Amino acid sequence: MIDFDLIFRILVFPGFTFILLLTLFCDWVERKIEARIQNRVGPMVAGPAGILQPLADFIKLLTKEDIEPRDAKKTVFKFAPLLAFTIMVFATCFLPIDGSSVLSVSGFNGDLIVILAFVTIANFLLFLSGWASCNPYGAIGSARVLTQFLGYDIPLFLLALTPAFIAGSLSIAVIASSQVIPFIILAPWAFVLFIITMQAELEKDPFDIPHADSEVVGGLETEYTGGKLAFLHLTRDVQIVFGSALVVELFLGGPYGPVLFGFSVFWYSLWFVLKLLAVVIITEYITTVFARLRIDQVLSANWKIILPAAVLSLMLTVALVTWIYPMVV
Amino acid sequence: MPNSNIDIINVIESKLKDKVQIQLGQLGKAAIVTNDGLHRDVLKAMVEADEKTAVSAITGLDLGANLGVLYHIRTSNAFLTIRAEVPKDNPKIQTITDIIPGAVFHELEVADLLGVVFEGHPSPGHFVLSEYWPQGVYPLRKDVKANEIKLNPPPPEEAKQPEDEKVVKIIIGPQHPALLEPEKFAVTVDGETVTKVEPRIGYVHRGIEKATESRTYLQDVYLVERICGICNSIHACSFVETVEKILKTDVPPRAKYLRVVALELNRLHSHLLTLGHAGLEIGYETLFQYFWRDREPIMDLIELTSGNRVYSSLMTVGGVRRDLKDSDIPKIKATLEDLRNKLPFYRQVYEDEPSLKMRMRNVGILKREDALKLCVVGPVARGSGVDIDVRKDEPYEAYGEIPFKEIVYTAGDTWSRMNVRMDEVEESINIIEYAIDHLPTGPFRVKAPRVVPAGEAVNRVEAPRGELFYYVKSNGTVFPDRVKVRTPTFANIPAFLKTAIGENIADIPPNFVSLDPCFSCTDR
């Protein structure tokens, strides 16, 4: 028996198509916010208020000529972008979007660690794609990607453990649903640090050194054209959606919110999207307001400031949860 | 600022009494005629007497049977020229790069374009001309016609030398997002630290100096203006001032004030452009957008006073081409007042914004001694504590009558250089307002003859990027005999090559922009 419901969930909602459309929508939101802060208007012509602009970019890239440099490592060059995109979408499928994740039976204790590992693998594949293109700018760009994400993965894991500790479980579904009081209120220090670490993982200003146009031209994307470039861009955008969705799940209570009337599925998805947009707006605001730091400044910020702060944050949370909160909550 | 009492003519007279001939009042304060390598002794005497001695330009001339080499030297309170001549069939002269290191590029250019061989030069080779250029053909010589030059096929690619694996050579340019213009820098890096920078300029060399010789003086004003789109009024102004010196024309006072207004508007838009561009280089797009948004009203003012946004074409021999209408003055004052009110916000960004300070402070430090030895000019020099500004040292136009401050910072890093420009924006606003308030009445132009009698003159002005130098030689016809331009970026590039070494590769773009490079000026 073919389980149409499952296929619908995987392919359309809240699976692949929904995630893709959400990614394109968030890309548009980011561009509009950046434009408005810079006193401009942003995309206006493609569709009403420019909302179809990311879709137009994607389709245009898919139809461009695909050029492969003679010296590139063929297999990695061809498949790394697509594989990175697939892994990111797969990781996003573990997050409860409409009350439960895409494969509702897939939540298990420890899936938080698994999806963070997926993010690392996707980043590693991005590094490989830059390295395989045999271009000096690609090599520098991908080396920077590697240095940055390897460094920032550690505080990311530590900070992700904070809400896990408060909820008492490593399953995302449990963490999301046990937030009677959202964890942003119980552990605001972890929220702030998590947002900063997420900026670095997603390579956005002030940590966007791997994509610095003025130094490394296109960074790891320099040699890519056509469909592969489309998937590299999409991977980055899905990473942003994934990161923001993770913040929503861990700190803002996931998709759970008041159900006013009718289907709970609809209301849960609505709350999820609204909270996601709030996080996207915050991160984009931080991006436009700061300049770009050098790689040595980024690394020293990590090892000297963020990692100790993450450790302290975990200790503080453990102390509070063990002794203070049971008396109050 | 002329604050020293060193009488450099006396110094030269006392040390080299009978060996050189001193012609007072020619080509600056005096022209010193030397031969047989005595130019080195004159320079040594000057450098020992005055630490601010620097090479402003080296002009090469085709004098028929000989090639003339003119060394234009500036000191703390005087501007002199040292003449030397070499025969065309054996054009060898000794280099001065061991006395004044900043003369490296100047000598290379004369060697490239005129064929003078400077013995002892540290790195001879092609400079502005391309690799396809035929050997032995020197474009600025009179016997070479522009359309008869046949190019060689391109040279074979250099064989890959086995290099140490950690050392990577990155080519920045000619097409690169950081550079608005095509130039090539081969940067050798070890990890992320720069060990050497080799420039290759000449991509924008359009042969303007040769082209001026086949156009009349009035046509040349428009040609010379197009050496650079950003500092166009300054080029035109300097050229017409030099021609007026040969003609011994007196420009009416109203024209001088109107020229000052046009020049300062040019300086305003250029500084705002650089300040915004610096933001783009450090990844601070928001700052770039804000600065350029505030630059647009200045472009509107330039359009209001002249009719065109970029090329105002206001200068002509004998005055300016258009008058300033009284009905435009309120709008000019209102726009300038708006800009003045926005400056405190930008100053606060430079003082308080942590990510900007992390990228700009202590980056690209140029020490005062290096600045003096490398003969840098403009905000690059004033950011390192060297107080040279042609508007104060040798006032031209109406600058002698308008009070303004000379801005000097001493730290010598990128942050100081950008701050010099920001403060100069405020000073320019003050100058324009003063000039408009004190505009004299009278004609704005006098008629100048089209045929210029034989003679030569030099002239310096303060472009937004530094000291701009012109030398014009006329031969009694409607066409000039030789026009030599030395632009400020040409003098400042050696400073960049020095400050980039030992820094992180990510520091190259902000360092580069802080010296405000304009390669179309450099290559002409």
Place this chain on the structure above:
Amino acid sequence: MANTVTWARVKSPWVLHFNSGACNGCDIEIVALLTPKYDVERFGVKLEPSPRHADVLLTTGCVTQQCAERLKRVYDQMPQPKFVVAIGACACSGGVFAGNYNVVGGVDKVIPVTAYIPGCPPRPEAILDGVVKLLNALNPPKPKKQPKQEKQPELPKEEVKPTVAQPEVVASQEVKPVIEEAKDAKQ
């Protein structure tokens, strides 16, 4: 399907700016397009750093000898479909510098050009107008407007070729050896 593809290409033209020997006047007007007063991102135009990512090449400047080969290389690196816009009097024909010893002439002596935008420098509005006209020519307007297109000579300045021009390189004697050699050169 073809309509969607054309729609996507017209709504999202990514540009690469290359200065092949210009005085900077046209370049600062191009950069001014990104600023709040003119804001070219409304049309989906993004300034790209790498030739591999761009669709439209904006060239300025009379082409100098050294830049001719680089211009050809940058053009070859761009993937199809690609368009070239020559901005400024110098890019159209050499401008004030035509005939000088280091100047090849207009951009069309080296690569095929799709649109010319004259001016010295052209105002940002003129550049924007030219780019929009180019995009409209790729996605031709509905049939009832087509007869009017024939009467375009009232704007004699801008001439837009609706299809990608074939590479008929009209090279002068001095430039030919440069281009032949550059065909085999690696990037």
